[in-house]
Amino acid sequence: MIDPNARPPAPPEQLAVSWRDAPGIWGFLTTVDHKRIAARYIFTVVALMFLAGMLALDMRLQLAAPDMERMTPQLYNESFSLHGSTMLFLVSVPVMEAMGIWLVPLMLGQRALAFPRLAAFSYWLYLGGVMMLWVPHALGVTPDLGWFEYPPLSGPAYSPGHRADIWAQMITFTEVAALAASVNVVATVLKMRPPGMTLARIPIFVWAMFIASLMTIFALPAVMLVTSMLIADRMVSTQFFAAAAGGDPVLFQHLFWWFGHPEVYIIFVPAAGFVSAIVEVFSRRTLFGHVAVVLSMLAIAALAFGLWVHHMFAVGLPRLGNDFYTAASMAVALPAGVQIFCWIGTLFTGRPRFDTPLLWVVAFIVTFVIGGLSGVMAASAPLDQQLTDTYFIVAHFHYVLIGGAMFPLFGAFAYWYPKATGRMMSEFWGKLSFWLIVGGFNLGFFPMHILGLEGMPRRIYTYSEGMGWGPLNMVATIGSAIAVAGGLLFVANAFWSFYRGKLAGSDPWGGSTLEWAVPSPPPQHNFDHMPVVDSLTPLWTQKDGLAVMTGLAVDRREVLVTSVVEAEPEYRQKSPKPSIAPFFAAIAVTILFVGSIYTPWALVWGSVPVGIALTVWFWPQRERAHTGPLRVRSR
Amino acid sequence: MDGAGAMNRCLLALLPMLTLGGCGGFQSPIAPAGEQASSINSLFWLTIAVCGFMYLLVLGALGLSLWRAWRRRGETAEPSINPADHGLSRTLVFWCGLILIGLTTLIVGSFLVDRTIAQARARDALEVRVTGHQWWWRIQYRDPATGGWIETANELHLPLGRTTRVSLGSADVIHSFWVPNIAQKLDLIPGRINLLDLTPTRAGWFRGQCAEFCGAQHAHMAFDVKVDTPQEFDGWLAAQARPASAPADPAASRGLAVVTGGQCAMCHAIRGTSAVGKAGPDLTHFGSRRSIAAGTLTMSRGAIQGWIAQPQALKPGTMMPPVALSPADSDAASRYLMGLR
Numbered sequence: 001m002i003d004p005n006a007r008p009p010a011p012p013e014q015l016a017v018s019w020r021d022a023p024g025i026w027g028f029l030t031t032v033d034h035k036r037i038a039a040r041y042i043f044t045v046v047a048l049m050f051l052a053g054m055l056a057l058d059m060r061l062q063l064a065a066p067d068m069e070r071m072t073p074q075l076y077n078e079s080f081s082l083h084g085s086t087m088l089f090l091v092s093v094p095v096m097e098a099m100g101i102w103l104v105p106l107m108l109g110q111r112a113l114a115f116p117r118l119a120a121f122s123y124w125l126y127l128g129g130v131m132m133l134w135v136p137h138a139l140g141v142t143p144d145l146g147w148f149e150y151p152p153l154s155g156p157a158y159s160p161g162h163r164a165d166i167w168a169q170m171i172t173f174t175e176v177a178a179l180a181a182s183v184n185v186v187a188t189v190l191k192m193r194p195p196g197m198t199l200a201r202i203p204i205f206v207w208a209m210f211i212a213s214l215m216t217i218f219a220l221p222a223v224m225l226v227t228s229m230l231i232a233d234r235m236v237s238t239q240f241f242a243a244a245a246g247g248d249p250v251l252f253q254h255l256f257w258w259f260g261h262p263e264v265y266i267i268f269v270p271a272a273g274f275v276s277a278i279v280e281v282f283s284r285r286t287l288f289g290h291v292a293v294v295l296s297m298l299a300i301a302a303l304a305f306g307l308w309v310h311h312m313f314a315v316g317l318p319r320l321g322n323d324f325y326t327a328a329s330m331a332v333a334l335p336a337g338v339q340i341f342c343w344i345g346t347l348f349t350g351r352p353r354f355d356t357p358l359l360w361v362v363a364f365i366v367t368f369v370i371g372g373l374s375g376v377m378a379a380s381a382p383l384d385q386q387l388t389d390t391y392f393i394v395a396h397f398h399y400v401l402i403g404g405a406m407f408p409l410f411g412a413f414a415y416w417y418p419k420a421t422g423r424m425m426s427e428f429w430g431k432l433s434f435w436l437i438v439g440g441f442n443l444g445f446f447p448m449h450i451l452g453l454e455g456m457p458r459r460i461y462t463y464s465e466g467m468g469w470g471p472l473n474m475v476a477t478i479g480s481a482i483a484v485a486g487g488l489l490f491v492a493n494a495f496w497s498f499y500r501g502k503l504a505g506s507d508p509w510g511g512s513t514l515e516w517a518v519p520s521p522p523p524q525h526n527f528d529h530m531p532v533v534d535s536l537t538p539l540w541t542q543k544d545g546l547a548v549m550t551g552l553a554v555d556r557r558e559v560l561v562t563s564v565v566e567a568e569p570e571y572r573q574k575s576p577k578p579s580i581a582p583f584f585a586a587i588a589v590t591i592l593f594v595g596s597i598y599t600p601w602a603l604v605w606g607s608v609p610v611g612i613a614l615t616v617w618f619w620p621q622r623e624r625a626h627t628g629p630l631r632v633r634s635r
Numbered sequence: 636m637d638g639a640g641a642m643n644r645c646l647l648a649l650l651p652m653l654t655l656g657g658c659g660g661f662q663s664p665i666a667p668a669g670e671q672a673s674s675i676n677s678l679f680w681l682t683i684a685v686c687g688f689m690y691l692l693v694l695g696a697l698g699l700s701l702w703r704a705w706r707r708r709g710e711t712a713e714p715s716i717n718p719a720d721h722g723l724s725r726t727l728v729f730w731c732g733l734i735l736i737g738l739t740t741l742i743v744g745s746f747l748v749d750r751t752i753a754q755a756r757a758r759d760a761l762e763v764r765v766t767g768h769q770w771w772w773r774i775q776y777r778d779p780a781t782g783g784w785i786e787t788a789n790e791l792h793l794p795l796g797r798t799t800r801v802s803l804g805s806a807d808v809i810h811s812f813w814v815p816n817i818a819q820k821l822d823l824i825p826g827r828i829n830l831l832d833l834t835p836t837r838a839g840w841f842r843g844q845c846a847e848f849c850g851a852q853h854a855h856m857a858f859d860v861k862v863d864t865p866q867e868f869d870g871w872l873a874a875q876a877r878p879a880s881a882p883a884d885p886a887a888s889r890g891l892a893v894v895t896g897g898q899c900a901m902c903h904a905i906r907g908t909s910a911v912g913k914a915g916p917d918l919t920h921f922g923s924r925r926s927i928a929a930g931t932l933t934m935s936r937g938a939i940q941g942w943i944a945q946p947q948a949l950k951p952g953t954m955m956p957p958v959a960l961s962p963a964d965s966d967a968a969s970r971y972l973m974g975l976r
Contacts, residue, residue, distance in 0.1 A: 243826020
């Protein structure tokens with residue numbers, strides 16, 4: 001098969017034509033290019049981070065001193081609800097999906113995702129979820145019960161109106177979108193790896209996205225179920241959570257946290273993938289303990305489903321259960337500790353270069369380990385019954401979510417920015433924003449541990465001077481403001497560098513994985529030829545250029561499907577062309593979801609347009625798979 | 636690198652702050668004044684020791700690798716593929732062993748503390764019922780004489796050295812009962828009764844606060860806790876069992892008429908008078924309490940008058956409606972209520 005003297009033919013012009021989007025607004029609405037879709041996700045997420053960050057700052061100003069009256073309790077409750085719901089459901093999870101949608105095909109040497117139209121659909125539906133929450137907010141109707149709305153407070157008796165419905169249905173939107181994105185990533189990773197990329201040669205970030213996507217598929221149905229039950233309780237009096245009618249409010253908590261805890265790792269595991277990728281490239285050596293890190297991610301994913309009860313230790317569950325979940329929760333420290341060791345071990349034995357992405361990794365380790373250890377403290381049932389629902393927990397989850405997921409994300413952003421835009425981000429402004437964010441964050445959130453130990457409960461809109469919480473709250477506010485300034489600087493740097501940044505070339509960092517083999521920014525079809533992989537770090541082992549495979553059609557959209565374990569080429573699959581159907585399907589689903597908070601009949605009549613949109617979408621018109629000759633060429 | 640060092644110094648600087656902040660605290664889990672809180676406090680410091688040690692190891696290793704990297708900067712950037720890492724692999728096994736020892740220590744510690752707390756269940760205890768309301772606490776003591784219930788609100792008295800068993804229930808949404816100095820927190824859930832044992836070991840005033848978000852005024856759902864000597868406690872309970880004292884002077888008599896004849900009696904009860912409302916807190920010994928409206932205001936005649944006239948300004952969203960009284964009636968009502976000791 002392999003002819004060492006053959007050279008790949010010049011990239012046919014035809015390929016670019018086949019994968020081109022229509023120009024203008026039509027192209028915008030119909031595109032199925034994973035890079036454009038991911039970019040949309042990221043723009044939306046950045047806008048939402050700004051809005052939810054402003055809410056956070058508003059709350060910090062309210063709490064900066066005792067007895068402040070600048071916010072009413074209603075406004076404060078709306079602010080933390082909107083902040084939490086946005087950050088958890090509309091920022092953290094979608095941004096990780098976006099990074100996966102953008103990176104996975106590039107890291108696999110592919111021209112597209114397994115289901116390009118599904119990716120377009122998932123973004124449009126996610127946008128529907130964004131609007132479900134923020135359009136009513138603009139109109140003055142905002143959920144006000146936190147990011148988990150426990151009944152009976154969220155039930156019909158205590159929350160009349162549509163605030164709680166809006167929250168519950170926003171979750172349905174984002175979770176359907178997340179399921180669509182996850183199925184896409186899983187199918188792509190399993191069936192569309194380049195020849196030679198056996199399971200053992202999958203890049204670590206692709207593993208991370210694959211594991212996080214599997215977790216998403218198992219975890220999210222629980223929350224969709226529970227919010228649908230809540231809506232049913234509110235709309236058609238099903239009484240799932242009404243104690244007086246034989247229901248149980250604690251059922252809501254079990255179902256919610258059965259999703260809610262894995263959710264945290266759905267956010268963290270991709271971040272661990274970023275860290276692994278950055279550590280490897282910036283230490284100039286293959287990652288120490290690649291297998292150990294992958295197994296740790298799998299262990300975290302498995303354990304995640306067995307410890308949701310640690311969110312409920314104060315509910316009054318049987319003591320034996322508390323002990324079991326204490327042990328299960330603490331067990332996560334082992335795989336997490338293994339990962340930390342492997343990253344530090346790689347740095348120790350490598351020759352690190354201190355560019356901004358690596359700085360973020362260092363800040364991640366320093367900050368995330370604090371959050372991990374405060375998590376170990378909160379895992380202990382008796383200790384948690386003192387710590388839960390206090391500012392200690394507020395500090396803990398900001399340390400794990402910001403330190404553990406956002407710092408790696410910022411690092412990843414700086415790392416892959418040149419690939420996405422063709423330009424480098426400014427190192428000076430990057431380092432300045434790094435110090436502002438990391439310093440401001442730690443100054444702002446470390447004191448919250450102490451506030452919790454001084455008895456300050458979370459979700460209070462004010463406190464009296466006599467409680468003595470004033471000074472540390474002032475410090476927390478100052479720190480948060482510094483971090484927000486740093487965040488704004490980070491975004492400004494990204495915009496400025498887009499126009500003025502130094503040109504990057506295809507591989508500015510000396511990367512190890514396939515995405516660095518294509519031009520920056522990548523052309524729409526990504527790779528002229530399907531690469532063939534012989535190691536975990538193909539760009540480091542094939543120094544004279546990648547071996548490639550030819551035989552895929554250039555006059556139409558075609559991708560290569562390979563076997564699950566060994567990635568042997570199986571057949572050529574036609575990849576769908578741009579289509580407006582996902583956009584209309586998302587609009588139809590949006591109408592159904594929005595209508596169903598007003599009347600149960602929306603589920604009936606709303607399904608008609610959804611059915612029409614899906615029929616158009618799936619109208620059989622594709623050619624069957626091709627099995628023509630495939631040839632592997634080297635270089 | 637310097638990030639790690641700065642963080643480390645920051646942590647060391649903050650630790651004394653934590654002990655200083657905690658020791659005087661009247662709403663702090665690390666200034667224990669009860670058996671339960673004290674066991675958990677020991678566990679807390681054990682956990683801090685174990686976690687602190689692990690954190691210093693991580694920082695040390697990170698610092699060391701960054702220092703090495705800094706010294707070797709400028710060397711060849713050619714990537715090394717799968718270098719031999721035997722030393723590292725052995726260290727990883729050692730590191731896992733260390734984590735397992737730490738975790739086992741903490742899991743066993745948690746288990747033992749949980750069991751210690753559970754032991755109080757076997758003791759004979761004073762029976763108290765606490766019911767959560769939006770946004771106040773109904774508190775009922777079992778009357779040792781009659782076996783009935785003596786009702787009060789927003790102020791819990793506990794006898795020193797004896798276990799009090801609080802049965803926690805809710806009248807509306809989920810709340811959480813938390814007196815951190817004495818014991819851990821436990822939720823009040825509609826349709827369930829949770830039992831919490833409190834065994835105070837230090838006399839004095841403490842504060843409890845709702846810890847589960849319960850709506851608009853979650854922030855103002857606190858209560859005072861007084862740990863009395865057993866003699867003081869018996870006297871206090873006997874006083875609480877008695878009906879309201881008669882007004883002491885003509886102004887207070889007018890106050891009685893205002894309170895029982897107007898809106899107040901529709902929601903509040905004052906035993907021994909015609910006021911028998913059950914929706915709001917019992918006011919029979921209102922004047923003996925330390926604060927008003929679940930910890931919102933300090934008890935004083937002025938505060939009572941302000942609360943009656945403008946509850947929505949002081950605690951927006953409270954179920955207490957504003958009551959318009961003439962200045963003289965307001966003054967009389969506050970004198971009467973202050974006199975309910």
